[in-house]
Amino acid sequence: GAVVSQHPSRVICKSGTSVKIECRSLDFQATTMFWYRQFPKKSLMLMATSNEGSKATYEQGVEKDKFLINHASLTLSTLTVTSAHPEDSSFYICSARDLLGGSTDTQYFGPGTRLTVL
Amino acid sequence: GQNIDQPTEMTATEGAIVQINCTYQTSGFNGLFWYQQHAGEAPTFLSYNVLDGLEEKGRFSSFLSRSKGYSYLLLKELQMKDSASYLCAVMDSNYQLIWGAGTKLIIKP
Helix, strand or coil: CCCEEEECCEEEECCCCCEEEEEEECCCCCCEEEEEEECCCCCEEEEEEEECCCCCEECCCCCCCCEEEEEEECCEEEEEECCCCHHHCEEEEEEEEEEECCCEEEEEECCCEEEEEC | CCEEECCCEEEEECCCCEEEEEEEECCCCCCEEEEEECCCCCCEEEEEECCCEEEEECCEEEEEECCCCEEEEEECCCCHHHCEEEEEEEECCCCCEEECCCEEEEEEC
């Protein structure tokens, strides 16, 4: 199946610093990538939809100036958490949409990035 | 509003069969997905249904009835490694995934 990678897998940072998370589709081109956040024992929460070459679409309640998303190529999207605070500590997961011959439109998930803000 | 319902938790015995149900109400329908998620990991894709009927993949099968807004994931010959959360998600008319809260499956020896 299609492979999506995320880097880093874990990051610990001090409050006030910025953290960049990369999401890459390794063996397919993804015109659309999604960024999710998962709180413990809760389902995934969609943060934003990232389309290659255009501005991301943010879900209601997600601060676009805090969570900067860039989708500069068909295989790479980045999420930058600016001026991180302890409440931003979470598991961030990206996914990329892979259109398989037009018959299946499946999202493949990256392994996730665990962010801990001290 | 859009809604996906699935049981919060289920318990089954190793070697047995378990069925996890999912009902949905969404604005449009472009397919239903099942994902498996082990604790601390990202979800992994299990199945995709867009037409009514049963799709079988090894020990896992997924069923869809669009008229009833209903799907189930059937797991046979349960193994301890199947202990995980199982997420049901529907792709709506905007091709966005609407997620259920997940069903935590506990397998006992």
